[in-house]
Amino acid sequence: MRRGLLMPAFALALPGLPLAAATWAWHQGLALPVLLWTDALVWLLVIAVLAGFWLGRRSEPLREGWRRVLADAPAMASAVVLAVFVLIGLADSVHVRLALPAAGAASSGWSVEVTSALDLVLDDLRERRERTYSAPLATHAFQRETVVGADGRSVREFPRLRHGGAHLADPETEHRADILRRGLSGLLAGLLLAVLVGVVMVALVARARAMPWRRAARAILRSDTAPDGRPAPHWLALGVTLCAIALLAGLCTALSSHYHVLGTSKVGQSVLYLSLKSVRTSLVIGTLTTLVLLPFAVVLGIMAGYFRGWVDDLIQYVYTVVESIPSVLLIAAGVLLIQVYMESNPGAFATAAQRADFRLLMLCVILGVANWTTLARLLRGEALRLRELEFVQAAHAFGLSHGRIIARHLLPNTVHVVLIASVMGFSGLVLAEAVLSYVGVGVDPSMISFGTMINDARLEMAREPMVWWSLAATFAFMLALVLAANLFADAVRDAFDPRGGARAGQGGGA
Amino acid sequence: MNDGRAPVANPPTLLEVRGLRTWMQVPGGRVRAVDGASLEVRRGETLALLGESGSGKSVTAASILRLLPEAARIVSGEVLLDGRDLLALPEREMREVRGLRIGMVFQEPMLSLDPVMRVGAQIDEALRRRHREPAARRRLRAIELLRSVGLPQPERRIDDYPFQFSGGMRQRAMLAIALAGEPDLLVADEPTTALDVTTQAQVLDLLMAAVRERGMGMLLITHDLGVVARCAQRVAVMYAGEIVETAPVDRFLEGPRHPYARRLMEALPRPGSRHRPLAVIPGSVPVFTTEPGGCRFASRCDQAIPGCSIEAPPVRVTGPGHEVRCLRDGATAGAEPDSQAPASTDRPTPADAAAGMDTVGLDASPVQPGEVDPSWPGSLPQSPTTRVDDRPLLEVRGLRVRFPVRGGAMRRVRGWIEAVDGVDLGIARGRTLALVGESGCGKTTAGKALLRLVDASGGELRLDGVDLRSLGRAALRPFRARAQIVFQDPYASLDPRMRIEETLDEGMRSLRPAWDARQRSMRIDRLLEEVGLPADARRRFPHQFSGGQRQRVAIARALSVEPELLVCDEPTSALDVSVQAQVLNLLRELQRRRGLACLFITHNLAVVETMADEVAVMYRGRIVEQGSAGRVLAAPAHPYTRALLAAVPRIEVPRDPGTVAAAAVPDLPDPVADREGCDYRPRCPLASARCARERPRAQPVGPGHVAACHERWGDPGPGR
Structure with a gap:
């Protein structure tokens, strides 16, 4: 019984932590919570996903499917990577306005700047700005500047950075050793964390399978299947990925206290900070868009396939028309419309963050409206197939209403299609955001996203020597996110698609 | 007896599989x-697996x-073709063997031909490997091959695509491809399972002729004892990965020695099985992941002795060419299979039957324990609920169902396919009417139209006197x-998902x-018990059940609302013989107990003999013959019924070449073609000028027996 509660408690605790912290801060009068539109939807989605798992926990086909997903090493590794991204995104989805440092005891007002829980955690990174570009781990600025020396003469030189390596007396000699020392200590801390993770994992496995620790550790290393022959989670992949992330996190944390690990941007912001902030934008676009398109796709697609006749003709006509409009055009028009609306109603938005957020939400809606057709097509085909199956005919013979047949028989049997399409669509949407922001019809320019980062970096590509770190960081982060999403989606498809390998075991003989 | 199928004295071994x-x-x-x-195939003979x-x-x-x-691996053993071990050959040489030394015919003609290649080109692919000669010569050869497999107008059809062929024609084309490489051995994996009974007979004849004329050997894989009896010289019975019995077919049909083989034979529905339950084998074929300690069949065998589960039985020779893998051969061989009481049927005990009757909405037809066995003759309505009432429960007059054929730019309706074209039927309570016909004849559509799962376009449909067609949803x-x-x-x-x-x-x-909810829950328990499923089945999902068990669930579902009429649409055609016997027994038992009227739709005439009181034979949407089961099967009046009956592969009828000739009817013609005169005319051996002019009406040919044919048959049962 206790084991059964462990997972849900864990699942609730992780995203719940930033929420609890925000509530606490509000009680203390330190901050005023701000609920942005996308925040509300993101948390709604979290609740929906948790509820979905809760409701589906007894459905054997679903459990079997997820078991197969987690037994796959790449899928497990990418699930861990995705989970880290999701945690970053969720921490960035709790927004507050901090109390202004007031003269009196009771705060006089709230800052106009909306900060997130992630901002507060990364306060150091956010605050320590340089004047402009600096290379990763640099101690001196990237450009020569005219500096007026103590003796009154002006010299063209690379000035020392305000924060990067500022503690070094003589960067020439100490720089390398200092980085090495800090890097090693960071790696060591990461290693300690990784060992801790490993021990906890072995303990969990040992308890779950009721075996001594030593044997549990061996089972993990050999990535054995569970004793009952069912696919077991790939603990080894989980452990290795967690260790890699712990090492990376340790390294970055140790170095970033005195350096800019990924350099700084044009206005001197830490690129690491920008990259971490971009994660939320990507996740919001990738998930909320799916949320927007699902009702259209599911309702219309299944209706078209189930009812056929004129309903089918009408729905097919609609989505054929929608599909034949170039989606960039549709999106550009939609974004322009939003912009006009926002400019004519400036009073509707208290802060710049709320403006940017509204635009992000609308972008999701527009992307959703432009993208529902593919899934609708898939679902129509599936419904066409299902409606001819004998269990649906049996339901007709029982006099069930159309609504009940759709709800009881068609919807549950198309869940795998929706699941696969959503997960596969995620990475496409993340990339679409980058492209749209680059073209200029994406998110608000003030909003930090991979698209705006690329757009900014593009201007510096021609510079000699090149400012490469902005683009490189974007590339690395997006690659990690999209690759993980794609690997995960592949595993989900393999596990849930009945036409895939899942059925292979049932054939045979004859 | 010797119709050319008997083995030649000591023919050389062609294929030998060892361990x-x-x-x-x-x-x-x-x-x-x-x-x-281990098995062997000799030149010029057919071994049925x-x-x-x-x-x-x-x-x-x-x-x-x-x-x-990919998941399968050959762990050990030898496959010797003319003494050469195929398992040791490199893949390159193995490719030469496939097609040129061993020809293949698969089960599913839809899947084994390439849909985007012309049939001729697919034959040519095989011919090119054998003959180095100009394309024109090869084309002539391909035409000749198609002619030899009985394809009409091969000069024209050679350039058709597979989708233009019917199932039987595709299987012929597949056989032509297999023969094009002039192989020594033909491996046919259930070559006729997907075909109609008349087509099956023709394809089997073709296979036999090919083997005989070309001196090939054939390994025929099948689950159908009738096919074995018709085609093979020797048979090897396989069970759970082992050959349990090998014997010449004649000896085998006289009396199989292995309990499994014997049970398989007894499970087959046949004329004598009407008045007693079919034998069944409890459970299903087990799967072994480790070496089983004893006999693989022991857990399902009704004659197992303690030794069976301890020691793997040795192969024993019990006669010329007859080998059995059973410990107990001598002890049971004397028992005549037919006289032996079926020791295990899946029939619930009388106590169970009575217990399933008392409360919650179950129709009150308490069966006294003593009544069960004497009343078995399944044909007679025994249940007290069955009012002695000649008015049928279901009455169908002139039922028509048609589907539009669409085409053109706006998908206009271009024509109609009359799937069901004026069908009259009547079923009384407690009776079973079998609706028989080939695939595509409209029998399933008719069954669905009765339940308004498909909308009829004409006719009357009365259930207990109420016209169902006039009612809204x-x-x-x-x-x-x-x-x-x-x-x-x-x-x-x-x-x-449920x-x-x-x-x-x-x-x-x-x-x-x-x-x-409580009553329904109690009923679920009772239903599961009634169809012979364990009580814990209710919490499980369909994928955790075997095909036979699923069919039991489907029967329980149909019975859950206490119907008076049950339409069974080929309920056993997807099941194995032993499981089919279980399901047929269950249906008969339930019908007898509840006084159900039953419409049994099937293509399997052997099942009709076991199940039905009356038979209606359907051809291209119309009933061509209808009457009591006894009369129709014993004295068929319509040539189509006679062809169907002749085509059924049987195990007891002596195989005489006459039935083969009678079965040679062409494939089912195009359903949208013109419908002047008698539909059966193109296939009918008796067709006259009158048949082309005038559609025959149903006329009485005996008491309660009608047939739609202009011709009269002199004696009640010629040719049978």
């Missing part, structure tokens, strides 16, 4: 799909050809509870609103 073991990697371990199988699904016969064939799925609901259906495919008829209890609950909730 073949092929294991399959599955998530739970390694399944021993084939585990020490007989077994139920899961016995490993297809894997054996795939191992011989080395065309195994809502008004129809009360009648839905009175007529239910059991579908053909047990894998498609249960929602994979627990068994949800599936069973659904209909009661919709159609029996008076029953509360």
Whole structure:
């Protein structure tokens, strides 16, 4: 019984932590919570996903499917990577306005700047700005500047950075050793964390399978299947990925206290900070868009396939028309419309963050409206197939209403299609955001996203020597996110698609 | 007796398989799909490899050809073709063997031909490997091959695509491809399972002729004892990866020695089986991942002795060419299979039957324990609920169902396919009417139209005097509870995402609103018991059940709302013989107990003999002959019925060449072609000028027996 509660408690605790912290801060009068539109939807989605798992926990086909997903090493590794991204995104989805440092005891007002829980955690990174570009781990600025020396003469030189390596007396000699020392200590801390993770994992496995620790550790290393022959989670992949992330996190944390690990941007912001902030934008676009398109796709697609006749003709006509409009055009028009609306109603938005957020939400809606057709097509085909199956005919013979047949028989049997399409669509949407922001019809320019980062970096590509770190960081982060999403989606498809390998075991003989 | 099928004295061995073991990697371990199988095929003879699904016969064939799925591996053994071990050959040489030395014919003609290649080109691919000659010469050869497999107008059809062929024609084309390489050995994996009974007869004849004329050997894989009896000289029975009995066919049919083979034979529905339950084998073929300690059949065998589960039985020779893998051969061989009481049927005990009757909405027909056995003759309505009442429960007059043929830019209706064209039927309570015909004749559509699952376009449909066709969706609901259906495919008829209890609950909730949740739950328990499923089945999902068990669930679902009429749409055609026997027994038992009227739709005439009181034979949407089962089967009046009966592969009828000739009818013609005169005319041996002019009407040919044919048959049963 206790084991059964462990997972849900864990699942609730992780995203719940930033929420609890925000509530606490509000009680203390330190901050005023701000609920942005996308925040509300993101948390709604979290609740929906948790509820979905809760409701589906007894459905054997679903459990079997997820078991197969987690037994796959790449899928497990990418699930861990995705989970880290999701945690970053969720921490960035709790927004507050901090109390202004007031003269009196009771705060006089709230800052106009909306900060997130992630901002507060990364306060150091956010605050320590340089004047402009600096290379990763640099101690001196990237450009020569005219500096007026103590003796009154002006010299063209690379000035020392305000924060990067500022503690070094003589960067020439100490720089390398200092980085090495800090890097090693960071790696060591990461290693300690990784060992801790490993021990906890072995303990969990040992308890779950009721075996001594030593044997549990061996089972993990050999990535054995569970004793009952069912696919077991790939603990080894989980452990290795967690260790890699712990090492990376340790390294970055140790170095970033005195350096800019990924350099700084044009206005001197830490690129690491920008990259971490971009994660939320990507996740919001990738998930909320799916949320927007699902009702259209599911309702219309299944209706078209189930009812056929004129309903089918009408729905097919609609989505054929929608599909034949170039989606960039549709999106550009939609974004322009939003912009006009926002400019004519400036009073509707208290802060710049709320403006940017509204635009992000609308972008999701527009992307959703432009993208529902593919899934609708898939679902129509599936419904066409299902409606001819004998269990649906049996339901007709029982006099069930159309609504009940759709709800009881068609919807549950198309869940795998929706699941696969959503997960596969995620990475496409993340990339679409980058492209749209680059073209200029994406998110608000003030909003930090991979698209705006690329757009900014593009201007510096021609510079000699090149400012490469902005683009490189974007590339690395997006690659990690999209690759993980794609690997995960592949595993989900393999596990849930009945036409895939899942059925292979049932054939045979004859 | 000797019709050219008897083996020539000591023909040379062509293929020899020795101790073949092929294991399959599955998530739970390694399944021993084939585990020490040995067999041999001689030149000019056909060896039938007989077994139920899961016995490993297809894997054996795939191992011989080395065309195994990735998960499977040949662990040990030898496959000798003319003394050369195929398992030791490099893949390059093996490719030469496939097609040129060994020809293949597969089960599914839809899947084994390339849909985007002309048939001629596919034959040419095989011909090119054998003959180095100009394309024009090869084309002539291909035409000749198509002619030799009985394809009409081969000069024209050679340039057709597979989709322009019917199932039987595709299987002929497949055979032509297999023969094009002039192989020594033909491996045919269930070559006729997907075909209609008349087409099956023709394709089997073709295969036999090819083997005889070309002096090839054939390994014929089948689950059908009738096919074995018709085609093979020797038979090897496979069970759970092992060959349990090898024998010459004649000896085998006289009396198989292995208990499994004997049970398989007894499970077959046949004329004598009408008045007693069919024998069944409890359970299903087991799967072994480790070496089983004793006999693989011991757990299902009704004659097992303690030694059976300890020691693997040795192969014993019990006669010329007759080998059996059983410890107890001598002890049971004397027993005549037919006289032997079926020791295990899946019939519930009388106590169970009575217990299932008392409360909650079950129709009150208490069966006294003593009544069960004497009253077995399944044909007579025994249940007290059956009013002695000549008025049929269901009356169908002139039922028509048509489907539009669409085409053109706006998908206008261009014409109509008359799937059901003026069908008259009547079923009384407690009686079974069998609707028989080939695939595509409209019998399933007719069955669905009776339940208004398909809308009829004309005719009358009366259930207990009420015209169902005039009712709307809502008004129809009360009648839905009175007529239910059991579908053909047990894998498609249960929602994979619903627990068994949800599936069973659904209909009661919709159609029996008076029953509360507790009553429904009690009924689910009782239904499961009634169809012979364990009580814990209700919490499980369909994928956890075998095909036969799923069909039991489907029957329970249909019975859950207490129907008076049950439409059974080929309920056993997807099942193995032993499982079919279980399901047929169950249906008969339930019908007898509840006084159900039953419309039994089937293409299997052997099943008709076991199940039906009356028979209606359907051809291209019309009933061509109708009457009591005894009369129609014993004295068929319509030439189509006679052809169907002649084509059924039987195990007891002496195989005489005359039946083969009578079965040689052409394939089912195009359903949208013109319909002047008698539909059966193109296939009919008796067709006259009158048949082309005038459509025959149903005329009485005996008491309660009508046939739609202009011709009269002199004696009651010529040719049978």
